[in-house]
Amino acid sequence: MKSERKYPRDRSHDDSMAELFRDDPAYAVSLVNAILEDGEPGELLIVLRQMAKAFGGVTAIAEKASLNPTQLYRTLSPEGNPSLTTLASILKAMGLRLAVEKDMPEAA
Numbered sequence: 001m002k003s004e005r006k007y008p009r010d011r012s013h014d015d016s017m018a019e020l021f022r023d024d025p026a027y028a029v030s031l032v033n034a035i036l037e038d039g040e041p042g043e044l045l046i047v048l049r050q051m052a053k054a055f056g057g058v059t060a061i062a063e064k065a066s067l068n069p070t071q072l073y074r075t076l077s078p079e080g081n082p083s084l085t086t087l088a089s090i091l092k093a094m095g096l097r098l099a100v101e102k103d104m105p106e107a108a
Contacts, residue, residue, distance in 0.1 A: 014050050021054035028054070029096065042078055048090060049076040055094045064093035 021028040028051055035044045052061040052072070062072040066089060075082045075090070082090070088098055 014053060017047075017050040018054035021051050032096070041081075045076050045078065045080050045082075051094055052076065052090070061090065061093045065089040 028047075031047055032044070032051075035047060049058075052058050055061065056064075058072055058076075059069045062069040065072065065086075067075070067086070072090070074080060075086055084098075091097055
């Protein structure tokens with residue numbers, strides 16, 4: 001009888017990132033801050049979608065943020081454009097918050 005070789009199942013990038021964020025929530029926070037500092041809005045939406053998956057799933061985050069899951073999926077889609085209120089609600093549902101810092105001028 002020939003033994004069947006088992007190969008590891010492929011995981012999506014989103015699944016891998018969600019696992020990383022679950023294992024290291026501080027990394028998730030630093031990544032969001034780096035994106036807010038000099039990233040693109042689309043990058044933020046991708047990371048927030050991955051974080052929603054990491055911190056309970058879209059349905060659970062939507063419920064905590066007082067959004068319906070369809071609205072949250074749309075908000076975090078590549079075409080999403082969340083309002084400040086929605087963004088704050090999503091972050092709060094993940095145990096995070098928005099903060100403002102003074103912009104430090106670059107050294108000459």
